[in-house]
Amino acid sequence: NAGVTQTPKFQVLKTGQSMTLQCAQDMNHEYMSWYRQDPGMGLRLIHYSVGAGITDQGEVPNGYNVSRSTTEDFPLRLLSAAPSQTSVYFCATVPGQGKGYGYTFGSGTRLTVV
Amino acid sequence: QQPVQSPQAVILREGEDAVINCSSSKALYSVHWYRQKHGEAPVFLMILLKGGEQMRHEKISASFNEKKQQSSLYLTASQLSYSGTYFCGIPTGNQFYFGTGTSLTVIP
Numbered sequence: 490n491a492g493v494t495q496t497p498k499f500q501v502l503k504t505g506q507s508m509t510l511q512c513a514q515d516m517n518h519e520y521m522s523w524y525r526q527d528p529g530m531g532l533r534l535i536h537y538s539v540g541a542g543i544t545d546q547g548e549v550p551n552g553y554n555v556s557r558s559t560t561e562d563f564p565l566r567l568l569s570a571a572p573s574q575t576s577v578y579f580c581a582t583v584p585g586q587g588k589g590y591g592y593t594f595g596s597g598t599r600l601t602v603v
Numbered sequence: 604q605q606p607v608q609s610p611q612a613v614i615l616r617e618g619e620d621a622v623i624n625c626s627s628s629k630a631l632y633s634v635h636w637y638r639q640k641h642g643e644a645p646v647f648l649m650i651l652l653k654g655g656e657q658m659r660h661e662k663i664s665a666s667f668n669e670k671k672q673q674s675s676l677y678l679t680a681s682q683l684s685y686s687g688t689y690f691c692g693i694p695t696g697n698q699f700y701f702g703t704g705t706s707l708t709v710i711p
Contacts, residue, residue, distance in 0.1 A: 522699065531605065532645070532690065532701040539697055547698060548604070579644055586697055591635055591647030 491515050495580050495595035502570040502602045510565040510598050512580030518593070520583045521563040525549065525576040526597075532579065538563055539586065570602045604629070606693050606702035614708045615681045623676040623705045625691030634667055634674040635692035637701075638685075645690060648676075681709045 496511045512521065522537035534547030538557040552574060554566040567574060580595040606627045613621055625634065632653045637645040648660045651667035651674060659665075662679045678685055686709045691702040 524701075531704050534698055534700070537698065545697065548700075581645075581699075586694055586699065589633070589650060589652060591650055592637075592645075592692070592699070593647070594644035597644050 493580055493582055493593050493595040495578075495598050497598060498596065499599050500601070502567070502600065504570060504572060504602060506570050508567050508570065510567075510578055510580075510600075512563045512565070512595055513561055514563075514580075514582045514593075515561065516582065516584075516593065517560060518582040519560070519585045521557065522547070522581050522592075523553070523555065523563070523565045524579045524581060525574075526579060527576050535565065535578075567600075572602045574600065575602045576600060604695060604698075604700050606691050606700060608689075608691060608702040608705045610705060611703070612706040612708075614710065615678075617683060617709055617711055618680050621678045621681060621707065623678070623689050623691075623707070625674045625676070625693075625702050627672045627693055629672070629693070629695060631667065631669055631672050631674070631693060633694060634665070635694075635699075636663075636665055636674075636676050637690045637692060638687045639690065640687040678707070681707075683709050683711065685709050 493514045523535040524532040536555040538544045578598045581592040583592045584590045609624045634651045636648040639645040664677045667674045689705045
């Protein structure tokens, strides 16, 4: 099992460019989520999904878009990159929210917007 | 919504003990604990459930006080490998909030 796979690991974007961060899991987890981690801010929830076809906003959704067409994949789209979106992004999954399991994280994508 | 952790940072010598606290403004039904080493992703340590027993991971244990809406992580006889940032995490409905984090450094 690969677990949670995030690509790319590193990315540099120019302001205004768009891109998609990929997250794929092979554990059949229902729940998938995206966090961003900034120094001194901890991990903040961007978007989450409780199952295929269902997504919802977290704490800091502005500037990001998600979709969940399959159980396995949960891509995060940056619509028009801004320097404030420079961060480390983590995808995290769990069999189901509230079912007593811990989250499994991908290795992260380090994004710099110049 | 974000749980508050204390202390923000702690430095220990090998073999010393430490306690990390996590407080929530909302009622707690379960609490997670994670450790993140520099440049890596967070790793799940343990989960405490309401009414459940105290959990352990190696020489790390945790407790859960529902009335005080708090959880504490106890690191006993710390090892160099314990260094990292510790986060508590609390599910709230369909969302999950991580605490503010505690940086732990163990020195020889």
